[in-house]
Amino acid sequence: MARKTGSHSEITGPRIRAEASRLFARHGFAAVSMRQIAAAVGVQAGALYLYTPDKEALLFDLLKAHMDELLAAWAEEPRGAGALATLETFVRFHIRHNLPRAEAVFLSYMELRNLSPENFAVIEALRKAYETELETILRAGQAEGVFALPDTKLATMAIIAMLTGVNTWFREGGRLSRETVETIYWDMVRKAVGA
Amino acid sequence: MARKTGSHSEITGPRIRAEASRLFARHGFAAVSMRQIAAAVGVQAGALYLYTPDKEALLFDLLKAHMDELLAAWAEEPRGAGALATLETFVRFHIRHNLPRAEAVFLSYMELRNLSPENFAVIEALRKAYETELETILRAGQAEGVFALPDTKLATMAIIAMLTGVNTWFREGGRLSRETVETIYWDMVRKAVGA
DNA sequence: TTTGATATTGAACGCGCGTTCAGATATCTT
DNA sequence: AAGATATCTGAACGCGCGTTCAATATCAAA
Incomplete structure (x- = not known):
C-alpha cells in the first residue's frame, strides 16, 4: 500500500527532475549547483538528497x-x-x-x-x-x-x-x-x- | 620591433590555448579549473593571467x-x-x-x-x-x-x-x-x- | 490526541574555485 | 656588469561548492 504520511514527495520528486533538466540544459551540468536546483523547486539544498543519492x-x-x-x-x-x-x-x-x-x-x-x-x-x-x-x-x-x-x-x-x-x-x-x-x-x- | 626580453611568452601563450582547448573539449568549460590548465602547461595558475584577462x-x-x-x-x-x-x-x-x-x-x-x-x-x-x-x-x-x-x-x-x-x-x-x-x-x- | 513515519530545514564540514599581487627570477639591451 | 623589462611563483582573498545530519515540521493512522 502506498503510504502517504507527511508526504509531498510525489510533488517534489518530479519537480526536482523538471527543474534540474531545465537548468542543466540551459547552463550545463557542471555550471548548475544543487542550491540553484533547490531554489528553483522552492526547498533547501539538503532536501534534494531525499530524492537522489548525488548530483x-x-x-x-x-x-x-x-x-x-x-x-x-x-x-x-x-x-x-x-x-x-x-x-x-x-x-x-x-x-x-x-x-x-x-x-x-x-x-x-x-x-x-x-x-x-x-x-x-x-x-x-x-x-x-x-x-x-x-x-x-x-x-x-x-x-x-x-x-x-x-x-x-x-x-x-x-x-x-x-x-x-x-x-x-x-x-x-x-x-x-x-x-x-x-x-x-x-x-x-x-x-x-x-x- | 618585437621586444623579447626575458620572454617565454611565445611558447607559453600557445601552450595555454592548446591545453585549454584539450581540457575544455574533454571535460567541459565549467568543469575545468584554471589550476588544471596551468598544471597541464607546467606553470602556476597566476601565470595564466599574463595571457588572458579571465577564464x-x-x-x-x-x-x-x-x-x-x-x-x-x-x-x-x-x-x-x-x-x-x-x-x-x-x-x-x-x-x-x-x-x-x-x-x-x-x-x-x-x-x-x-x-x-x-x-x-x-x-x-x-x-x-x-x-x-x-x-x-x-x-x-x-x-x-x-x-x-x-x-x-x-x-x-x-x-x-x-x-x-x-x-x-x-x-x-x-x-x-x-x-x-x-x-x-x-x-x-x-x-x-x-x- | 497521541504516535510514528515522512519531509524538510538550516547550519556546518572541508575543499577547490577565479582572481590578485608583491616579490623572486630569468633574459635581453646597453 | 648593470639596468630594465618580461615572466613566473606562491600565498592569499572571499566565495560557493556537494554533501551530511541533528533538529523540526507536517500529516495519516490509531
Missing part, C-alpha cells in the same frame, strides 16, 4: 528516462509495410518525438561526459540500440533493392545527425509547422537514400 | 580563432564552376577542414552558452556567415535549375548538421579514410538536393 545520479536518471521513453515510443509506433514506408515512419517519428523534448535531447548528447564510466556505458548502449533500429531499416531497404546506399553505417549516422539537427533551430510558432518540417526532411532523406 | 576570454579566443580560420580557409578554397561543383567543394571542404580540428569544432557548439551575451553574438554571427555560404550555393543551384529543394533554409541546416556529425564518429585509422567519407557524404548530399 550525477540526478543527471543519469534524466538521461536514462529519456532514452527509455524514446525506445519505448518507437517500439509502439505503428509502421507501414516495406523499408521505404518504415523509413518514413522513422523520420517522422524522430522529429515528432524529439521536438517537444528539446531539453532532454540536448542533455543526452551534451552531458554524457559528466557521467561515470558505468553510467555512460548504460546510456551509450541505449543510444546504440536506437541507431541500430535505423540501420536495420536501411539494410532491409538495401536487401529489397529500394535503397541505393554507398555505406549503410554512414547513412545511419548521417540521417540521425540531420534529423536531430532540427532541434537546434526549430522554434514553435515559427515559419514552418512541425508537420511541414517532417515532410521536408522526409523528402531529403528519401532522395538521399536513393529511393 | 571566459580564454574560451572566447579559442572559438573566435576557430571560426576565423574556418571562414578564411573557405574563402581561399578553390572551387569549380556552377552550383553543383561548388556544393561538392563545400561538402568536401567542411569534412576535410573539420576532421583534424575535432576539439575546436566540439567546443564551438557545446560551449557557446558559457560566453557573455556580447561574445556569444560575435561567434553566432560568424557561424551564421558560414551557414550563409552554403545557403548561397543552394540558392544558386535552385536558380540554375540543377537543385530541387523543398526549402533552401532547411536544406542548409540539414546538410550542415549531417556533415558536422561526421566528427562524432570518425576515428583516424578506422574502417574508412577521410577521403572515402567525403565521397560517400557527397553522394548522399548530391542526391538529397535532387541533382
Whole structure:
C-alpha cells in the first residue's frame, strides 16, 4: 500500500527532475549547483538528497528516462509495410518525438561526459540500440533493392545527425509547422537514400 | 620591433590555448579549473593571467580563432564552376577542414552558452556567415535549375548538421579514410538536393 | 490526541574555485 | 656588469561548492 504520511514527495520528486533538466540544459551540468536546483523547486539544498543519492545520479536518471521513453515510443509506433514506408515512419517519428523534448535531447548528447564510466556505458548502449533500429531499416531497404546506399553505417549516422539537427533551430510558432518540417526532411532523406 | 626580453611568452601563450582547448573539449568549460590548465602547461595558475584577462576570454579566443580560420580557409578554397561543383567543394571542404580540428569544432557548439551575451553574438554571427555560404550555393543551384529543394533554409541546416556529425564518429585509422567519407557524404548530399 | 513515519530545514564540514599581487627570477639591451 | 623589462611563483582573498545530519515540521493512522 502506498503510504502517504507527511508526504509531498510525489510533488517534489518530479519537480526536482523538471527543474534540474531545465537548468542543466540551459547552463550545463557542471555550471548548475544543487542550491540553484533547490531554489528553483522552492526547498533547501539538503532536501534534494531525499530524492537522489548525488548530483550525477540526478543527471543519469534524466538521461536514462529519456532514452527509455524514446525506445519505448518507437517500439509502439505503428509502421507501414516495406523499408521505404518504415523509413518514413522513422523520420517522422524522430522529429515528432524529439521536438517537444528539446531539453532532454540536448542533455543526452551534451552531458554524457559528466557521467561515470558505468553510467555512460548504460546510456551509450541505449543510444546504440536506437541507431541500430535505423540501420536495420536501411539494410532491409538495401536487401529489397529500394535503397541505393554507398555505406549503410554512414547513412545511419548521417540521417540521425540531420534529423536531430532540427532541434537546434526549430522554434514553435515559427515559419514552418512541425508537420511541414517532417515532410521536408522526409523528402531529403528519401532522395538521399536513393529511393 | 618585437621586444623579447626575458620572454617565454611565445611558447607559453600557445601552450595555454592548446591545453585549454584539450581540457575544455574533454571535460567541459565549467568543469575545468584554471589550476588544471596551468598544471597541464607546467606553470602556476597566476601565470595564466599574463595571457588572458579571465577564464571566459580564454574560451572566447579559442572559438573566435576557430571560426576565423574556418571562414578564411573557405574563402581561399578553390572551387569549380556552377552550383553543383561548388556544393561538392563545400561538402568536401567542411569534412576535410573539420576532421583534424575535432576539439575546436566540439567546443564551438557545446560551449557557446558559457560566453557573455556580447561574445556569444560575435561567434553566432560568424557561424551564421558560414551557414550563409552554403545557403548561397543552394540558392544558386535552385536558380540554375540543377537543385530541387523543398526549402533552401532547411536544406542548409540539414546538410550542415549531417556533415558536422561526421566528427562524432570518425576515428583516424578506422574502417574508412577521410577521403572515402567525403565521397560517400557527397553522394548522399548530391542526391538529397535532387541533382 | 497521541504516535510514528515522512519531509524538510538550516547550519556546518572541508575543499577547490577565479582572481590578485608583491616579490623572486630569468633574459635581453646597453 | 648593470639596468630594465618580461615572466613566473606562491600565498592569499572571499566565495560557493556537494554533501551530511541533528533538529523540526507536517500529516495519516490509531
